[in-house]
Amino acid sequence: MxxxxxxxxxxxxxxxxxxxxxxxxxxxxxxxxxxxxxxxxxxxxxxxxxxxxxxxxxxxxxxxxxxxxxxxxxxxxxxxxxxxxxxxxxxxxxxxxxxxxxxxxxxxxxxxxxxxxxxxxxxxxxxDTAPEHIGSVQLGLRSDLGEFVELEWVHQGNCYINPENSSEYSGHNLLNLRTGIRLSERLDIGIRVSNLTDEDYAERDDFGFGSYRYFVGEPRTVYATVQYQY
Incomplete structure (x- = not known):
């Protein structure tokens, strides 16, 4: 031990x-x-x-x-x-x-x-709005120079969306991709793709003002970063 x-x-x-x-x-x-x-x-x-x-x-x-x-x-x-x-x-x-x-x-x-x-x-x-199970898995490769590529799976399980437990959100699974490359000792660039498979999902869901409400999550989105050190 x-x-x-x-x-x-x-x-x-x-x-x-x-x-x-x-x-x-x-x-x-x-x-x-x-x-x-x-x-x-x-x-x-x-x-x-x-x-x-x-x-x-x-x-x-x-x-x-x-x-x-x-x-x-x-x-x-x-x-x-x-x-x-x-x-x-x-x-x-x-x-x-x-x-x-x-x-x-x-x-x-x-x-x-x-x-x-x-x-x-x-x-x-x-x-309501409290999933029984949530989690994520990251699989990646990183070099000694700091270059990397990573695939991430994000899971949210099912949950009820009203106190009576009569209506349910089935949950969702998302894939995200990240990568970074060092072009020189001072310059790094990176790319991040969120919701790689363009899944339809709700970031939040509940029951309010007499109706069910779903706050729609972002579709497939690509971000690029540039970092330069003086």
Missing amino acids: KNNRLYAQFSTGYRAPQTTELFRLQAGQTIAELDAENINSIELGLRGQVESLFYDVTLFSMHKDNFIFQDTNRQNISNGETSHRGIELAINYQWQYFYVAANGTFAKHRYDTNLTLSRINIQDNEI
Whole structure:
């Protein structure tokens, strides 16, 4: 276990109500008696190096009290509770000039109380707009001179987009390409292609003002950079 480490952490924190939550009151609401949000979290992990492989695995459990939200009457209240439990993984493997890296999270995010976000009981429902799994993988080649090419796969899993868990976004997978070339000791150029396959996807999705909303992600986009050192 010389190059491996077991670790644990407990943390607690809070978030005071924001100005807009306290003073931007809705119709019929004369005062917002909001408490600070509190969160407690426990983590247990194993991190280490085995020859050319680095890894980090973490189990986590978090609980949030006094969750501030707008109820069905669009009034700000703070009596919600949510839980968040899952596992995070990060690995990195280097072999001569080649490397592969990956990271991901698998988690369950749930409402622990029947919040008045809906006219039905949503206790134990999954939190809307919170995917169960997200992650990415990078595969690349880098020379001693700093020249490189890297292909990246980005994944977002499915998630519900309303508190009732009756409507779902199926998630998406994107490919990104990056490369950089050194033309001289002072001059470097780079090219980055986002959404290489021109996938249709939503950067964010939710339910608001009586309808489903999808915030469309960027189509295939090419960026070029030039860096010169004096």
